[in-house]
Amino acid sequence: MFERLKAMLIKEFIQVFRDPRMRIVLFVLPALQTVIFGYAVNMDVKQIPTAIMDRDNSTESRELAAIMTSSGYFRITERIGSDREARRLLDRGDVRVVVDIEHGFAEKLRQGGSAPVQALLDGSDSNTAGIIMGYLARLATAYNSRLQSEYAARHLGGSLRAGQVQLITRAWFNDNLESPPFYVPAVITNILFVITMLLSSLAIVREKEIGTIEQVIVTPIRKREFILGKTLPFVLIGYIDVALISTVGALVFNVPVRGSLWLLFVATTLFLMSSLGIGLLISTISQTQQQAMMSAFFIIFPAMLLSGFAFPIENMPEPVQWLTLVNPLRYYMVVIRGIFLKGVGWAALWQQLLGLVLIGTALLALAIARFRKTIG
Numbered sequence: 001m002f003e004r005l006k007a008m009l010i011k012e013f014i015q016v017f018r019d020p021r022m023r024i025v026l027f028v029l030p031a032l033q034t035v036i037f038g039y040a041v042n043m044d045v046k047q048i049p050t051a052i053m054d055r056d057n058s059t060e061s062r063e064l065a066a067i068m069t070s071s072g073y074f075r076i077t078e079r080i081g082s083d084r085e086a087r088r089l090l091d092r093g094d095v096r097v098v099v100d101i102e103h104g105f106a107e108k109l110r111q112g113g114s115a116p117v118q119a120l121l122d123g124s125d126s127n128t129a130g131i132i133m134g135y136l137a138r139l140a141t142a143y144n145s146r147l148q149s150e151y152a153a154r155h156l157g158g159s160l161r162a163g164q165v166q167l168i169t170r171a172w173f174n175d176n177l178e179s180p181p182f183y184v185p186a187v188i189t190n191i192l193f194v195i196t197m198l199l200s201s202l203a204i205v206r207e208k209e210i211g212t213i214e215q216v217i218v219t220p221i222r223k224r225e226f227i228l229g230k231t232l233p234f235v236l237i238g239y240i241d242v243a244l245i246s247t248v249g250a251l252v253f254n255v256p257v258r259g260s261l262w263l264l265f266v267a268t269t270l271f272l273m274s275s276l277g278i279g280l281l282i283s284t285i286s287q288t289q290q291q292a293m294m295s296a297f298f299i300i301f302p303a304m305l306l307s308g309f310a311f312p313i314e315n316m317p318e319p320v321q322w323l324t325l326v327n328p329l330r331y332y333m334v335v336i337r338g339i340f341l342k343g344v345g346w347a348a349l350w351q352q353l354l355g356l357v358l359i360g361t362a363l364l365a366l367a368i369a370r371f372r373k374t375i376g
Helices: 002-017 018-039 060-072 083-092 105-110 126-155 180-201 203-210 215-218 223-252 260-287 289-305 318-326 329-343 344-371
Strands: 048-054 074-079 097-101 117-121
Touching: 002 018, 002 223, 018 223, 048 060, 048 083, 048 260, 060 074, 060 097, 060 105, 060 126, 083 097, 097 126, 097 329, 117 126, 180 203, 180 223, 180 260, 180 289, 203 223, 203 260, 203 289, 223 260, 223 344, 260 289, 260 329, 260 344, 289 329, 329 344
Parallel strands: 048 074, 048 097
Antiparallel strands: 097 117
């Protein structure tokens, strides 16, 4: 058995690394993709292009604009004077929000009345628009508190002061609430899934296309040995990619592995069982490499979207949430984020690991059962 498996492994490694360009695809591109995606996939909303339509042109209105700029969230790029200009800027996407300060703003404040300020937002990106609305609401609350304090100091001598609630927040696991610590582990998951699944999906169908499957059929190698020989090289490639991408994440984005490296190794092994199982199953069903590639991409994108990579699974419709239970990316995404960000161990992740075991075992067993050492 070991001699047959050894010969199979040597054959697969020669076949994979025969083309120098394949080495770049397997080991250089994942590192570059991690850097690119780490910077590109960023949900932080800062320096928002903003237009100010100050119809009042008073000290108070200018002070409000200065508060917005000093917050770091807004960057005033335009000062306009008409609704037509506001529509033009929003239509062209030059600004994300237009703040309209009406005439009489300062006078209403001095009289103790309510001075409305209108914010026109670009709602084409609903997530960003919601975040901007939250920023504006917080700035309005802070400005109101400042006005009340100044009023009390002027008219009441500062002697009367109501009690205040001071909220002190602290974010665990990601102190500055930055995007890279959240997305870099997810990028590792997606790249690992795409590479190993694509490679394995071409593994058996390639033998059919080039005509070497007949040679395999007449050899004494068993189905389990054949599948094992096909998967082990990709497992080793997966380990190397995880180590490489994790190093890039730590050096470039300062996202260290806080948890156990041994647990990361075990979880990666279980996840590779699933990704390689899907790929091998596709390869046993397909008749050509083009057909296998199309089938793989048909699975890759839904699996990534339903993994919790960018959208919380809890926010999805209930039928879709049930569908994610058969998605191995869902479980590995939780595991790798838990290891990288939280440093948690077996006690917190055993359910996800169990899910990977069940899915991976079922897929590999199905792939082995589907492969037949017969022609036709």
